[in-house]
Amino acid sequence: MQENDKMDTGKPPFFKTWRGMYLLVMGVLVLQIIVYYAITRYFL
Amino acid sequence: MSYIDWLVLVFTLAFIVIYGIWKTRGSRNIEGFLKGDNSDAWWRICLSIMATQASAITFLSTPGQAYEDGMRFLQFYFGLPLAMVIISVTFIPIFYRLKVYTAYEFLENRFDLKTRSLAAFLFLVQRGLSTGISIYAPAIILSSIMGWNINLTIMFIGTVVIIYTVSGGTKAVSVTQTQQMAVMMGGMVLAGVMIVYMLPQDVSFTDAVQVAGHMGKMNMVNFSFDWNDRYNVWSGITAGLFLFMSYFGTDQSQVGRYLSGTSIAQSRIGVLFNGLLKIPMQVLILFIGVLVFVFYQFVQPPVFFNQVEKAKLENSVYAGNLSALEKEHTQVFQEKSHGIKSLLQGIRQEDETIISAAREDLDAIKAKEKSIHGRVVSLLEKADPTAEAKDTDYVFISFVMKYMPVGLVGLLVAVVFSASMSSSASAFNALASTTLVDIYKRSVKRVASETHYLNMSRVFTIVWGLIAIFFATLASRMENLIQAVNILGSIFYGTILGIFVVAFYFKYIKAQAVFWAALLTQTLVIIIYWKSEIGFLWLNPIGCLLVIFFGSVFQLLFGRKEMVIEK
Numbered sequence: 001m002q003e004n005d006k007m008d009t010g011k012p013p014f015f016k017t018w019r020g021m022y023l024l025v026m027g028v029l030v031l032q033i034i035v036y037y038a039i040t041r042y043f044l
Numbered sequence: 045m046s047y048i049d050w051l052v053l054v055f056t057l058a059f060i061v062i063y064g065i066w067k068t069r070g071s072r073n074i075e076g077f078l079k080g081d082n083s084d085a086w087w088r089i090c091l092s093i094m095a096t097q098a099s100a101i102t103f104l105s106t107p108g109q110a111y112e113d114g115m116r117f118l119q120f121y122f123g124l125p126l127a128m129v130i131i132s133v134t135f136i137p138i139f140y141r142l143k144v145y146t147a148y149e150f151l152e153n154r155f156d157l158k159t160r161s162l163a164a165f166l167f168l169v170q171r172g173l174s175t176g177i178s179i180y181a182p183a184i185i186l187s188s189i190m191g192w193n194i195n196l197t198i199m200f201i202g203t204v205v206i207i208y209t210v211s212g213g214t215k216a217v218s219v220t221q222t223q224q225m226a227v228m229m230g231g232m233v234l235a236g237v238m239i240v241y242m243l244p245q246d247v248s249f250t251d252a253v254q255v256a257g258h259m260g261k262m263n264m265v266n267f268s269f270d271w272n273d274r275y276n277v278w279s280g281i282t283a284g285l286f287l288f289m290s291y292f293g294t295d296q297s298q299v300g301r302y303l304s305g306t307s308i309a310q311s312r313i314g315v316l317f318n319g320l321l322k323i324p325m326q327v328l329i330l331f332i333g334v335l336v337f338v339f340y341q342f343v344q345p346p347v348f349f350n351q352v353e354k355a356k357l358e359n360s361v362y363a364g365n366l367s368a369l370e371k372e373h374t375q376v377f378q379e380k381s382h383g384i385k386s387l388l389q390g391i392r393q394e395d396e397t398i399i400s401a402a403r404e405d406l407d408a409i410k411a412k413e414k415s416i417h418g419r420v421v422s423l424l425e426k427a428d429p430t431a432e433a434k435d436t437d438y439v440f441i442s443f444v445m446k447y448m449p450v451g452l453v454g455l456l457v458a459v460v461f462s463a464s465m466s467s468s469a470s471a472f473n474a475l476a477s478t479t480l481v482d483i484y485k486r487s488v489k490r491v492a493s494e495t496h497y498l499n500m501s502r503v504f505t506i507v508w509g510l511i512a513i514f515f516a517t518l519a520s521r522m523e524n525l526i527q528a529v530n531i532l533g534s535i536f537y538g539t540i541l542g543i544f545v546v547a548f549y550f551k552y553i554k555a556q557a558v559f560w561a562a563l564l565t566q567t568l569v570i571i572i573y574w575k576s577e578i579g580f581l582w583l584n585p586i587g588c589l590l591v592i593f594f595g596s597v598f599q600l601l602f603g604r605k606e607m608v609i610e611k
Contacts, residue, residue: 010307010308010309011309012309012312012313012316013313018132018133018312021312021313021316022129022132022133022316024320025125025128025129025316025319025320026125026126026129028125028320029122029125029126029319029323032323032324033122033265033277036118036264036265036327037264037265037267039257039262039264039265040262040263040264040265040266042257042262043257043258043260043262043263
């Protein structure tokens with residue numbers, strides 16, 4: 001519960017604003033697509 | 045299954061259910077029953093969202109899909125993280141601000157009662173039917189493999205879920221889903237490790253990946269665009285985005301999960317972590333299917349994975365033809381073993397010439413295998429026109445039953461049951477919430493005591509559970525079960541999402557216009573699905589865009605009329 005309270009500040013974890021968190025999610029998606037594309041290309 | 049497997053299965057399921065009931069006992073008010081007293085932390089919301097989406101079909105069909113088609117199905121999920129961001133920005137703050145129990149309540153606030161009721165009705169029809177398929181899918185596969193009675197299996201899954209969902213409501217759903225997720229992911233990771241361990245001793249994990257890659261199974265990303273291709277980056281990001289926005293933003297079985305958070309921040313974090321974790325989770329499940337494929341390059345697979353259908357053929361007049369095809373299948377497998385050996389040799393020597401030659405041979409062998417499989421299917425259909433011709437859903441479970449060690453079989457069957465229960469529980473809970481809040485409390489009995497509404501929530505949970513069990517016992521065999529659920533969702537989701545997108549972003553479109561636009565769109569989407577060959581994923585953006593388009597047109601017409609009347 002204490003851990004929940006720490007997180008429950010209205011702010012996202014790791015970032016000062018939600019925009020940072022959104023960019024992280026989209027950045028991880030782009031990174032995954034690049035990695036998976038590289039794997040696909042490797043075997044073509 | 046051995047006694048130990050039974051013990052593992054029964055203990056795992058009993059522990060989850062009993063723990064869930066005990067932990068959530070004493071739910072005495074409607075807030076607690078429908079929103080879990082807003083007590084869920086972000087990590088529980090995230091696990092609950094993932095467990096709701098991961099039905100038993102995910103664990104049965106997805107590895108089979110990878111076995112047959114490689115990892116390209118992964119692209120279906122590329123729109124999901126983007127949808128999570130949009131939902132976090134737009135949907136969650138509005139739902140919290142209005143303190144709604146269901147997503148459809150918001151629509152009355154923005155439009156009117158009939159639009160709210162229409163969206164709730166579309167959800168109830170779609171979710172009621174697809175929950176039936178979600179229960180039926182594992183039941184048909186498990187009953188075929190284990191020799192269990194299908195209707196009893198369906199009733200067992202349905203009844204257990206009804207018991208703990210009626211007892212603890214939303215809180216019981218999310219508490220049990222945490223344990224169920226642990227069982228599901230733990231079981232699948234163990235299965236993956238075991239498959240690598242069961243490969244021939246001289247075949248390393250890297251060799252396995254190389255073999256899979258050279259045999260076309262590591263086809264994770266495809267940038268070329270084709271309207272009729274279900275899985276490519278563009279359909280995943282665009283059409284998938286619409287599907288997941290509809291599913292996570294407007295389907296009460298998911299909205300109910302994040303509305304149980306302690307705050308907007310907790311709900312947002314839970315939803316965004318789902319955006320981060322979902323694709324890696326799908327990679328894991330698909331990769332297990334690829335590993336099963338590699339395993340069967342060294343051990344001869346059955347000519348047809350559904351052993352029940354095969355047994356029927358063996359007892360028919362076509363038994364001789366089947367036996368001839370099995371002999372041919374063995375010969376082709378021996379040819380393939382030579383091909384695989386030279387492919388491995390080429391890989392280890394890093395010799396492109398050997399690899400290319402081996403790939404060419406293996407492509408030719410693959411064509412022969414496909415031809416044999418096709419002939420087995422035609423024999424099956426000749427012997428019994430109602431036979432289940434597609435065996436991909438049986439690839440993983442038949443592998444588990446035949447090759448996995450004692451104990452792990454029980455755990456993996458528990459994975460299938462857990463997945464089925466977790467998604468059904470969310471669905472029963474959401475169907476009951478929507479029926480109570482959007483239909484009963486709004487249009488049937490507007491004034492009653494808290495206890496009355498709580499009791500009615502329980503009654504609706506039981507009724508929807510029974511309806512889902514009824515549909516499950518009626519469900520006919522579909523080409524691919526995971527696709528059947530996705531197709532059903534895509535037919536309705538586009539329209540529902542369209543209503544919400546208009547509500548959020550097109551302020552000039554009013555109630556009358558959006559209502560008639562939604563009705564017209566739903567009719568058109570059904571006709572498009574019925575009459576055209578277009579990939580089902582595209583029905584989501586088509587539905588959504590049509591609602592916006594017709595809504596704008598009708599608003600122009602109705603708007604003028606309203607102005608004339610006012611004058």
